[in-house]
Amino acid sequence: MRSEEGKEMHKIEISNVSLTYDDDGTVYNALDRMNFSVEPGEFVSIIGSSGCGKSSTLSILAGLREPTEGQYLIDGHVSHGTGRNRGVVFQHYSLFPWMTAEENVAFGIRQAFPDTTEKEALDIARGYLEKVGLAGFEEKYPYQLSGGMQQRTAIARTLAMQPEILLLDEPFGAIDARNRILLQDLLLEVLSKEKEQKTIVFVTHDIDEAILLSDRILFMDQKHILEEFEVPFSRPRNRERIFQSQEYIQMRQALLSCFFRGIREKIGGEEVVL
Amino acid sequence: MTTAALRIKRGVPVSWSAAEVLKVMRTMQWFFPHVLFAVLLALVFTPGADDSTPKGAFLAVLAISEAALLLNRKSRPLNDVMTILYLLFIVWEIGTTKVDSVNLILYPSPAKVFAIFASDWQKILDGIRSSMYLLGVGFTAALTLGVLLGIVTGSVARLRDSLLPLAKVISPIPPIIYTPYAVAVLPTFEIASIFVIFSSIFWQIYIQVALSVSGIDQKLLDSAKTMNLSATAMFFHVLWPYCLPNIMKTLPLSVANAFMVLTAAEMIGATSGLGYFVRYYADFADYTRVIAGIFLIGIVVSSLNYGIAELERKVVRWH
Numbered sequence: 151m152r153s154e155e156g157k158e159m160h161k162i163e164i165s166n167v168s169l170t171y172d173d174d175g176t177v178y179n180a181l182d183r184m185n186f187s188v189e190p191g192e193f194v195s196i197i198g199s200s201g202c203g204k205s206s207t208l209s210i211l212a213g214l215r216e217p218t219e220g221q222y223l224i225d226g227h228v229s230h231g232t233g234r235n236r237g238v239v240f241q242h243y244s245l246f247p248w249m250t251a252e253e254n255v256a257f258g259i260r261q262a263f264p265d266t267t268e269k270e271a272l273d274i275a276r277g278y279l280e281k282v283g284l285a286g287f288e289e290k291y292p293y294q295l296s297g298g299m300q301q302r303t304a305i306a307r308t309l310a311m312q313p314e315i316l317l318l319d320e321p322f323g324a325i326d327a328r329n330r331i332l333l334q335d336l337l338l339e340v341l342s343k344e345k346e347q348k349t350i351v352f353v354t355h356d357i358d359e360a361i362l363l364s365d366r367i368l369f370m371d372q373k374h375i376l377e378e379f380e381v382p383f384s385r386p387r388n389r390e391r392i393f394q395s396q397e398y399i400q401m402r403q404a405l406l407s408c409f410f411r412g413i414r415e416k417i418g419g420e421e422v423v424l
Numbered sequence: 425m426t427t428a429a430l431r432i433k434r435g436v437p438v439s440w441s442a443a444e445v446l447k448v449m450r451t452m453q454w455f456f457p458h459v460l461f462a463v464l465l466a467l468v469f470t471p472g473a474d475d476s477t478p479k480g481a482f483l484a485v486l487a488i489s490e491a492a493l494l495l496n497r498k499s500r501p502l503n504d505v506m507t508i509l510y511l512l513f514i515v516w517e518i519g520t521t522k523v524d525s526v527n528l529i530l531y532p533s534p535a536k537v538f539a540i541f542a543s544d545w546q547k548i549l550d551g552i553r554s555s556m557y558l559l560g561v562g563f564t565a566a567l568t569l570g571v572l573l574g575i576v577t578g579s580v581a582r583l584r585d586s587l588l589p590l591a592k593v594i595s596p597i598p599p600i601i602y603t604p605y606a607v608a609v610l611p612t613f614e615i616a617s618i619f620v621i622f623s624s625i626f627w628q629i630y631i632q633v634a635l636s637v638s639g640i641d642q643k644l645l646d647s648a649k650t651m652n653l654s655a656t657a658m659f660f661h662v663l664w665p666y667c668l669p670n671i672m673k674t675l676p677l678s679v680a681n682a683f684m685v686l687t688a689a690e691m692i693g694a695t696s697g698l699g700y701f702v703r704y705y706a707d708f709a710d711y712t713r714v715i716a717g718i719f720l721i722g723i724v725v726s727s728l729n730y731g732i733a734e735l736e737r738k739v740v741r742w743h
Contacts, residue, residue, distance in 0.1 A: 257661060261657060
């Protein structure tokens, strides 16, 4: 499938994937025969409580780990290792502390497009930083930026490298509530302005975030995908209107009960009173 | 009515509270080094046992110290340092020139020691040049190889597990121990001292870098990997800057170690250099020059460390 500009959009398939860690003889099972796919240009959130395997899933998608069993396919071809077609934003420490905000972004650009000169890269970097609302902070080092600003820079860097697949591992997980809202809106806005529609996998444990941002939500527990929800809202989305709608309340309820079921199973079938 | 007012009424203050004494002393402390400076000047110009030595160099040292103090009047540490320094000078001056029966050959006066810097400056500069050359070559080689091999060792688990234990056995052997052997085996004294300086720094840097690289935050590495960095970009833009602050922190210690080894080596086989200067005059029982040489080494090492600290401030700006 191709977008209007002619750049390829990618389909992701995870087929029967298991992942086991061998930690000095102790074998730990992180993923167990997981299956799901993401259509080209689709925004999919993976949601679940901590330790359910969402981050392991993302590290497989990023190419940081190879599945122990099963296959990871991009457009029907088995994928090994990291690749230029994928960009990742992590929760923490993704910026290089020894580079200023603009140097971080420009460095990414120079890696993705080696023909770019230093000066061109810096110019493009400043443009991206402006897009994420960081005009005036170009020459700050990461330690001089707040957590939210660091994540904005990380998003700018990843977008500037123009990957067709965007992987986000709880990018707003460590951000306070107010900045989180700002960043969610910013992400939607920046993505809507990108030339090509990207295939996106977004890992989070926040139900509202998942509903607001994605086309489809995969609920993950017990090391694989347990349930799947289509998000019925059209784009561009309006936060207030969505949060007041009946569909939102039902969907939130359904997702919450998924979480509660998981908790009930863990504590042995008792009814959870909240 | 306050106690102060009461006291004025009575005329002369009878008793001072501890707080008031402290307050006066707190004001006084800023004058203290200047008073000591005046005392020192007076002592230098008072006739004593060592009037034949030209006093220009010593007076110049005192003048520079006082000027530095006057230029940084707000600095409490400098104020305290100068107070201590002046006190030491006074003790030294009195002990050598104002007390009879002191052996001026074993205990030269400050004027005599500082006069050496004026009279022997040519030799001193030659010594610095020759020592700095050996130090520079050994240091550069050790730093380059240490960082290069350290980064490679730190990032390859198999090398790390095999080479680091070996390095940990070899590194604690003080290079001074094998200095005589190196001087005997290697073709020239120059190569021998460079080798010894090299080995005094190399292991330290190598182990430090290998450990830092192996302890690098996995998240940072993952981030770099997902950016598809080339091996050279990984080396120069990630691993090297990651180690740089630690390396800068190790450098002063390395300089001190290297200098120790260098001066020791020079005492064995050199024909110039700072260590040679001290050893040479010790053989002639010229302790004035020996002490001047020791001072000189202190000044050179401190300047190097100051330079490193400045470099660190310029190069490591990210925290």
